[in-house]
Amino acid sequence: MSEQSRQPEPPRSPRSDFDVFAELYPSLRRFAAVVADSDVDPDDLVQDALAATLRRYDLSELHAPMAYLRQAILNGSSNHRRRQSRWRAAKAKLGADEAQPDVYPSDIDVLDVLNPIDRAVVYMADIEGSPHALIATELGLTPGAVRKRLMRSRSRLRNILGSPVSPITKDER
Amino acid sequence: MNANDLYERRAERGRHRGAAEVWADAHHEVHAEQSVSVTPGRSPRWWSVAGFRVAFVALSLAALAALANPFGVFNTETAPIAAPDVDRIVGDPSGTPSETEPDTSIGQAVPAQLQIAGMTLDSIYDPRTWDGESGATSASLNGAGGPATLAAGLDSGAQVRVFTHPTDPYGQPVAIASASERGSSLVVVNGLLSQDEAVAEFSAGSWTVAEGSDYVLTAAFEAPETFAPEWWQLSFSDGADEAMWQATAHNGADEWAWILLVADSNTTFQSTEVLGQSGIEVIDTQGNTQVVWAVDGQAFRLTSSLPDGGASVVSRLVEAGDDEWAAAVDGADTDGPDDSGVRVDTVEIPLSYLATGLGVLIAGGFLGWFVYRERSAAKDQADD
Numbered sequence: 022m023s024e025q026s027r028q029p030e031p032p033r034s035p036r037s038d039f040d041v042f043a044e045l046y047p048s049l050r051r052f053a054a055v056v057a058d059s060d061v062d063p064d065d066l067v068q069d070a071l072a073a074t075l076r077r078y079d080l081s082e083l084h085a086p087m088a089y090l091r092q093a094i095l096n097g098s099s100n101h102r103r104r105q106s107r108w109r110a111a112k113a114k115l116g117a118d119e120a121q122p123d124v125y126p127s128d129i130d131v132l133d134v135l136n137p138i139d140r141a142v143v144y145m146a147d148i149e150g151s152p153h154a155l156i157a158t159e160l161g162l163t164p165g166a167v168r169k170r171l172m173r174s175r176s177r178l179r180n181i182l183g184s185p186v187s188p189i190t191k192d193e194r
Numbered sequence: 195m196n197a198n199d200l201y202e203r204r205a206e207r208g209r210h211r212g213a214a215e216v217w218a219d220a221h222h223e224v225h226a227e228q229s230v231s232v233t234p235g236r237s238p239r240w241w242s243v244a245g246f247r248v249a250f251v252a253l254s255l256a257a258l259a260a261l262a263n264p265f266g267v268f269n270t271e272t273a274p275i276a277a278p279d280v281d282r283i284v285g286d287p288s289g290t291p292s293e294t295e296p297d298t299s300i301g302q303a304v305p306a307q308l309q310i311a312g313m314t315l316d317s318i319y320d321p322r323t324w325d326g327e328s329g330a331t332s333a334s335l336n337g338a339g340g341p342a343t344l345a346a347g348l349d350s351g352a353q354v355r356v357f358t359h360p361t362d363p364y365g366q367p368v369a370i371a372s373a374s375e376r377g378s379s380l381v382v383v384n385g386l387l388s389q390d391e392a393v394a395e396f397s398a399g400s401w402t403v404a405e406g407s408d409y410v411l412t413a414a415f416e417a418p419e420t421f422a423p424e425w426w427q428l429s430f431s432d433g434a435d436e437a438m439w440q441a442t443a444h445n446g447a448d449e450w451a452w453i454l455l456v457a458d459s460n461t462t463f464q465s466t467e468v469l470g471q472s473g474i475e476v477i478d479t480q481g482n483t484q485v486v487w488a489v490d491g492q493a494f495r496l497t498s499s500l501p502d503g504g505a506s507v508v509s510r511l512v513e514a515g516d517d518e519w520a521a522a523v524d525g526a527d528t529d530g531p532d533d534s535g536v537r538v539d540t541v542e543i544p545l546s547y548l549a550t551g552l553g554v555l556i557a558g559g560f561l562g563w564f565v566y567r568e569r570s571a572a573k574d575q576a577d578d
Contacts, residue, residue, distance in 0.1 A: 039213075042217050043214070043217070046212075046217075047213075050210070051206070052205075054205045054206065055201060062208050063207065064215075068220045071217065072221075075221065076227070129204040129207060131200060132200055143197075143201070144205070147197075147198065182196075182197050
């Protein structure tokens with residue numbers, strides 16, 4: 022979590038934590054749906070991130086609750102991905118037959134080729150139209166890292182999809 | 195496929211629970227965690243944890259008690275120290291005892307002349323009479339504690355003396371003292387010994403044993419037998435090297451020992467190790483011992499009295515081939531007593547201790563469960 026997003030907010034007019042969350046929820050939910058792997062429910066991810074945050078802070082205490090929650094969502098998604106990877110490796114070592122769950126392939130699963138951070142960078146840059154500096158702040162990256170990830174992810178998607186991600190225009194925002 | 199479209203569809207995937215429900219679930223989750231009671235005695239989990247902790251502490255205390263060894267639950271094996279015996283080595287390469295003194299010169303290593311089992315005074319022609327003018331520049335003891343050098347660079351005219359215990363000359367520490375116009379110094383091998391106990395004073399050109407000292411000036415080392423190994427000229431000239439030799443008894447007895455010698459370019463052995471042996475009785479402290487030892491480019495087994503009254507002396511060493519070396523190393527006797535005198539401790543925790551610990555563990559858990567059940571029953575009765 023970036024220091025900036027954790028700084029307590031100066032006193033101002035009282036607003037309940039729920040009000041804060043309700044205002045952020047639509048954006049957080051979309052963000053979670055993008056960065057989470059296909060087998061993770063977006064609302065579950067948002068709930069976990071919110072619970073983890075509430076264990077430490079009230080939302081009204083946070084200077085940048087959106088950034089904090091987004092990072093929490095991103096961390097949760099990355100952790101889930103790591104756990105899944107370790108579990109698959111362990112099963113492979115044990116030689117266990119991996120039970121194949123019912124799979125209903127969806128074309129949106131194509132985005133799983135990117136890791137959660139890269140998906141988040143592309144989403145914020147090309148769908149939300151956020152500037153690199155803001156993406157860097159919210160995701161706890163450097164602007165340089167954001168540029169590199171963006172370039173690399175766009176190239177990868179271009180190779181897979183045959184068409185680039187079209188950055189959103191100002192009129193479309 | 196359009197990436198933007200994919201992203202948009204992915205952003206809207208899944209069942210939407212809404213902000214209120216997500217908030218309520220998260221809030222409930224946090225609240226439930228924070229309201230978990232940790233009041234002692236309120237849950238079976240608490241009692242189980244408490245019981246196991248008590249059992250763990252009891253087990254730890256039992257283990258500590260075992261480590262403190264109050265009941266002698268550990269076996270301590272102390273290997274006997276190399277037995278004392280003496281060979282006076284004055285020989286030539288032919289193996290024939292000789293009284294011929296080797297030529298020496300400044301800086302040249304002088305062959306060993308006096309051996310004490312487990313320690314050898316070398317680089318000195320005769321410790322009783324040597325006065326530093328024979329050309330040797332240093333004196334050293336090679337003993338169980340490793341080589342100790344006395345007065346690095348002895349002065350011309352220095353006198354060197356060996357002091358031992360009169361009744362147990364080789365089982366007790368041995369001291370070598372030197373004195374010259376520049377002062378005196380002392381080296382003690384094979385044990386701790388204060389200077390006052392060891393030697394006395396050197397004044398007016400003569401030595402005086404300290405009053406009340408248990409030590410005497412050793413003036414009569416006598417070797418029951420002597421020998422000179424065939425490899426008298428053995429040297430290691432190309433830096434540190436190692437070799438293995440097979441020592442055999444000169445009396446034809448079927449006795450042998452493998453000896454690993456590690457030497458540097460000065461032909462000073464850095465270490466010796468008996469890799470394996472057969473037919474050799476090792477070791478007691480009463481002199482009924484045969485000891486393989488190596489010093490200053492020579493390795494041999496010292497004279498000893500065998501338990502049956504016989505005697506044997508190693509008269510030659512035969513360099514071993516690679517195959518023999520490998521076989522000896524593979525078959526090294528590692529089960530017998532350690533003839534280096536190193537104390538070997540073995541730890542054995544009796545089965546009864548483990549059983550006791552396990553019993554305490556189970557009893558602790560059961561006690562916790564029982565107390566909880568009784569308390570619950572009493573509470574239910576009170577509620578009724």
